[in-house]
Amino acid sequence: RKEVEQDPGPFNVPEGATVAFNCTYSNSASQSFFWYRQDCRKEPKLLMSVYSSGNEDGRFTAQLNRASQYISLLIRDSKLSDSATYLCVVNLFGNEKLTFGTGTRLTIIP
Amino acid sequence: EADIYQTPRYLVIGTGKKITLECSQTMGHDKMYWYQQDPGMELHLIHYSYGVNSTEKGDLSSESTVSRIRTEHFPLTLESARPSHTSQYLCASSESGLAENNEQFFGPGTRLTVL
Numbered sequence: 001r002k003e004v005e006q007d008p009g010p011f012n013v014p015e016g017a018t019v020a021f022n023c024t025y026s027n028s029a030s031q032s033f034f035w036y037r038q039d040c041r042k043e044p045k046l047l048m049s050v051y052s053s054g055n056e057d058g059r060f061t062a063q064l065n066r067a068s069q070y071i072s073l074l075i076r077d078s079k080l081s082d083s084a085t086y087l088c089v090v091n092l093f094g095n096e097k098l099t100f101g102t103g104t105r106l107t108i109i110p
Numbered sequence: 111e112a113d114i115y116q117t118p119r120y121l122v123i124g125t126g127k128k129i130t131l132e133c134s135q136t137m138g139h140d141k142m143y144w145y146q147q148d149p150g151m152e153l154h155l156i157h158y159s160y161g162v163n164s165t166e167k168g169d170l171s172s173e174s175t176v177s178r179i180r181t182e183h184f185p186l187t188l189e190s191a192r193p194s195h196t197s198q199y200l201c202a203s204s205e206s207g208l209a210e211n212n213e214q215f216f217g218p219g220t221r222l223t224v225l
Binding site: 004008034042043044045046049087096097098099100101102103 | 141145150151152153154155158160168169200213214216217218219
């Protein structure tokens with residue numbers, strides 16, 4: 001079992017729809033969580049951190065469920081520019097290292 | 111935009127050659143990282159550094175080596191390239207401080223092909 005697990009997709013979603021991704025992680029003591037975005041053949045970039053109480057940034061909402069060891073990302077009113085791979089990233093052991101999921105590939109269809 | 115640079119962006123080289131992938135950042139970050147990513151796969155940490163003269167192996171075993179003589183540079187070297195080394199190599203850096211607050215900034219990557 002992978003330490004950080006995501007549904008690889010692809011998710012093909014019409015423009016304007018709402019889409020949600022989940023990610024599970026293996027270590028219940030993990031302290032910090034992030035969503036990164038990676039465009040095709042580009043480097044990953046931080047989309048948002050995930051806080052215990054849940055947090056929102058415009059059309060994006062991230063939530064953490066510690067009891068079930070998963071984090072989620074919700075994208076509302078999806079745009080064509082949202083097409084990318086979304087990486088679930090976890091600081092599993094409280095050290096300097098981040099563990100990346102395989103990523104969920106999202107394509108927004110006009 | 112992050113001020114972290116990698117050269118070359120693309121490298122095609124024959125088996126047995128020695129190569130060095132360059133990574134530099136102008137943000138004064140103490141922590142730097144090297145990841146390896148194959149197409150459609152997750153990033154794997156191969157090396158990291160907490161500061162000058164500090165280097166550690168990552169989670170994925172790699173035949174490459176790194177050095178950190180200056181804060182801003184973190185080069186990766188392969189003494190004898192092989193086709194199994196073909197991959198994308200991504201360099202990243204982050205500030206010191208609490209790990210949970212520190213965004214990692216990535217360079218554009220080097221796509222290495224070993225024939």
